[in-house]
Amino acid sequence: NAGVTQTPKFRVLKTGQSMTLLCAQDMNHEYMYWYRQDPGMGLRLIHYSVGEGTTAKGEVPDGYNVSRLKKQNFLLGLESAAPSQTSVYFCASSYSINSVTPSYEQYFGPGTRLTVT
Amino acid sequence: KNEVEQSPQNLTAQEGEFITINCSYSVGISALHWLQQHPGGGIVSLFMLSSGKKKHGRLIATINIQEKHSSLHITASHPRDSAVYICAVTKGAQKLVFGQGTRLTINP
Numbered sequence: 414n415a416g417v418t419q420t421p422k423f424r425v426l427k428t429g430q431s432m433t434l435l436c437a438q439d440m441n442h443e444y445m446y447w448y449r450q451d452p453g454m455g456l457r458l459i460h461y462s463v464g465e466g467t468t469a470k471g472e473v474p475d476g477y478n479v480s481r482l483k484k485q486n487f488l489l490g491l492e493s494a495a496p497s498q499t500s501v502y503f504c505a506s507s508y509s510i511n512s513v514t515p516s517y518e519q520y521f522g523p524g525t526r527l528t529v530t
Numbered sequence: 531k532n533e534v535e536q537s538p539q540n541l542t543a544q545e546g547e548f549i550t551i552n553c554s555y556s557v558g559i560s561a562l563h564w565l566q567q568h569p570g571g572g573i574v575s576l577f578m579l580s581s582g583k584k585k586h587g588r589l590i591a592t593i594n595i596q597e598k599h600s601s602l603h604i605t606a607s608h609p610r611d612s613a614v615y616i617c618a619v620t621k622g623a624q625k626l627v628f629g630q631g632t633r634l635t636i637n638p
Contacts, residue, residue, distance in 0.1 A: 446626075455534065455616070455628030471625070503573060517561040517620045521573040 417522035436504030445487035536629035549604040553617030
């Protein structure tokens, strides 16, 4: 199993450009998450999904959109990139213990380093 | 004030030393996690615990629920232990709240 993979690994954007980050997991996990990691700050939750077709806002959702059309994929979109979105982005997933309870353990992808100039 | 505080922020030690990294939190939690992040690398889960103590090889994690405090210990430290160690707590059903991380450097 590949676990959690992220595409691309690196990207440089100009202000105002758009892009989509792809997260894929092959573990049949129900829950998926997008985080950003900035120097001097802990990881912060951008958006998350509790199942196919559902998404919810996290701590820092502004400027981002997400979609979960397939259970194995969670896409993070930047419609109009800004320098403040320069960061390392991590995707994670977790499985369900039962129909309503997620496992507390999350599995992380390798990260995407995004620079917006 | 951050909900999860780690100390120290940076730690440099010599190979073989006993290492302790501390984590304090101010909210009710379902679980506490210790994660490891190598330079340029991804994030790996080391421990998830809700009470007591867990041990894996040279790593030991403890938690005191009453004091809202956890420690990560590394015995017989080695340069390959050099990494950022992150404490995180699960609030509610599935959301993680992260500490800022502790950068550990072990010199040969």
